[in-house]
Amino acid sequence: MQGYLLGIDLGNTKTEYLLCTAEGEFVDIYNVKSPGRENMEAALSGVKRQMSVLLDRNNIGIGDVAALGIGLSIPHSTEAKPEIKNQAVKILGVSAIDVSTDTGHGTYAYRLGKGAGIYSFASTGDITMGMTLDGKWAIVGGLRLFAGDEASGSFLYRRALSLMYDHRYRCGGSSIAFPELIALLGLDESDLHRSLKSIAGDSLRAKSTEIIKIMDWAALAGDGIAMTLFKEAGESAGKSAAGCFANMGPMQDNAKDGPAPIVLIGSIWNRIIYDGMRDTFKYTVENLTGRECDLMIPEAPPVCGSVMKAKEAVDGKRVTEDFRARVLGSTALKSTEIEIAELSERGVQDCDILRQYIVIRKNRPKTAERLDVDRRIMELMSGYPLLGGVGAELASALMPAVCSIMRDEHEKAFALLASASSHINVKREHIEEYNNLLCACSAAAGNKDFYIRFAHA
Numbered sequence: 001m002q003g004y005l006l007g008i009d010l011g012n013t014k015t016e017y018l019l020c021t022a023e024g025e026f027v028d029i030y031n032v033k034s035p036g037r038e039n040m041e042a043a044l045s046g047v048k049r050q051m052s053v054l055l056d057r058n059n060i061g062i063g064d065v066a067a068l069g070i071g072l073s074i075p076h077s078t079e080a081k082p083e084i085k086n087q088a089v090k091i092l093g094v095s096a097i098d099v100s101t102d103t104g105h106g107t108y109a110y111r112l113g114k115g116a117g118i119y120s121f122a123s124t125g126d127i128t129m130g131m132t133l134d135g136k137w138a139i140v141g142g143l144r145l146f147a148g149d150e151a152s153g154s155f156l157y158r159r160a161l162s163l164m165y166d167h168r169y170r171c172g173g174s175s176i177a178f179p180e181l182i183a184l185l186g187l188d189e190s191d192l193h194r195s196l197k198s199i200a201g202d203s204l205r206a207k208s209t210e211i212i213k214i215m216d217w218a219a220l221a222g223d224g225i226a227m228t229l230f231k232e233a234g235e236s237a238g239k240s241a242a243g244c245f246a247n248m249g250p251m252q253d254n255a256k257d258g259p260a261p262i263v264l265i266g267s268i269w270n271r272i273i274y275d276g277m278r279d280t281f282k283y284t285v286e287n288l289t290g291r292e293c294d295l296m297i298p299e300a301p302p303v304c305g306s307v308m309k310a311k312e313a314v315d316g317k318r319v320t321e322d323f324r325a326r327v328l329g330s331t332a333l334k335s336t337e338i339e340i341a342e343l344s345e346r347g348v349q350d351c352d353i354l355r356q357y358i359v360i361r362k363n364r365p366k367t368a369e370r371l372d373v374d375r376r377i378m379e380l381m382s383g384y385p386l387l388g389g390v391g392a393e394l395a396s397a398l399m400p401a402v403c404s405i406m407r408d409e410h411e412k413a414f415a416l417l418a419s420a421s422s423h424i425n426v427k428r429e430h431i432e433e434y435n436n437l438l439c440a441c442s443a444a445a446g447n448k449d450f451y452i453r454f455a456h457a
Contacts, residue, residue, distance in 0.1 A: 003066030007306030071105035109305030130244030151237035238284025282368030
């Protein structure tokens with residue numbers, strides 16, 4: 001087969017395009033806001049415009065694309081697929097096209113055995129899909145308003161603001177995240193009701209990722225409100241996964257005598273550092289099903305499944321495991337390199353680059369090793385005297401405090417460090433590093449009584 005393979009993940013919020021060679025080697029990846037979706041013809045016309053950007057920057061014409069794989073987040077029946085495919089062929093100008101739902105290409109990217117397992121998707125929305133070896137399957141969630149959308153990005157950022165509103169007006173608990181949210185959104189703290197109302201809509205959604213990052217930061221610092229937020233999301237997603245087990249009957253997977261495989265897919269699972277959501281998810285599934293679970297966060301994006309589907313569309317046969325491994329491996333490495341490079345090019349603060357390194361270290365350990373992320377973390381911190389001698393592992397455990405040091409917020413950093421022992425397990429081999437950092441921050445805060453006041457607070 002000659003030509004390139006193009007995978008498309010057409011989501012509700014963003015669309016991802018992955019370009020690979022016929023052999024499955026990564027060429028380029030392109031993330032962009034999803035085009036208009038008033039109907040399928042309009043959506044595909046938008047896709048054509050966007051994919052042209054990717055092809056043009058790689059000096060590739062549409063005639064050089066051998067096949068497309070398209071994953072759609074919008075629901076459609078099996079009967080509708082031929083018509084959607086015909087529209088895609090006509091509008092996009094490629095004859096070999098495969099069309100699937102987003103769960104279809106996502107599950108195909110991380111096929112466990114012959115597909116058996118549970119796949120939990122959490123991004124803008126959330127949905128869970130389960131499959132057995134004998135062809136049984138179940139879908140739970142994804143209904144937004146009244147069921148199954150309480151582990152998504154939409155839920156998390158709205159719930160965070162709801163908790164802040166509760167604190168101000170409904171006698172709810174306080175959080176160290178609330179001042180950060182108020183600053184991010186430019187709210188009037190004295191009239192939170194009116195100022196929140198004024199930013200509702202697209203301007204608020206545009207900052208949803210930053211809102212979730214702030215709550216992640218707070219949860220890592222041991223903030224009870226933030227930790228509860230992620231616990232709620234983990235419990236909801238866990239109930240959906242347990243529901244898949246219940247609705248499918250016996251899993252009949254390759255590990256029926258061992259832990260049940262569950263793949264966690266999407267930006268919420270992949271970009272949150274705090275463990276609480278995953279831990280609650282696992283506990284909920286195991287408690288409701290009576291079966292141990294083995295969680296897996298993929299290192300490459302689900303659009304890889306669309307490339308595999310494109311390969312099959314033009315070859316007329318299933319991809320080999322070698323091809324699958326090549327697509328996943330090369331995409332995980334190259335797309336992560338691009339993420340890091342784009343952050344540097346945008347001129348973001350060092351603390352934002354550090355956070356991305358820690359996300360990679362936490363959720364993509366194989367890729368982190370290939371990119372020597374621990375060394376990168378050490379090099380980044382070397383520019384800050386207080387962080388001298390702090391290793392990558394301790395920096396990951398103390399990320400909120402380390403980021404505060406990078407922003408010259410030494411008093412805040414000290415407070416976070418002094419409270420850290422109550423919510424994280426500083427390993428014995430890191431105690432000296434931890435104590436040295438605590439003392440350095442105490443001195444940098446410039447208040448001799450600060451430690452005593454904080455310790456007795």
